[in-house]
Amino acid sequence: DLGNLNLSGHLVPELGKLDHLQYLELYKNNIQGTIPSELGNLKNLISLDLYKNNISGTIPPTLGKLKSLVFLRLNGNRLTGPIPRELAGISSLKVVDVSSNDLCGTIPTSGPFEHIPLSK
Secondary structure, three states, X not given: OOOOOOOEEEOOXXXXXXXXXXXXXXXXXXXXXXXXXXXXXXXXXXXXXXXXXXXXXXXXXXXXXXXXXXXXXXXXXXXXXOOOHHHHHOOOOOEEEOOOOEEOOOOOOOHHHOOOOOOO
């Protein structure tokens, strides 16, 4: 847990080589750049908390390969583009927060997204 430690810099692709990593907690820092697609290689990851940073770019579709993921919190960044459809294939996903970004497109309505209350 490296949250709220005033860390700065970028997420490096080499993070994707940490095969046994279960929790990547880097919330409330000053991390910039993009989310490396290599994070999709973290097969044992249960929680990915990158909220309240300065992360930009898109949410990598490769995160859909994280079949053990329960918590995905990417809120409070500068992410753009759509929510990848691949995330709907993670049946273990219980918490998804992508609020306070600049995302566009439609919200997936299947899998873990099917019970999200959406006002019309």
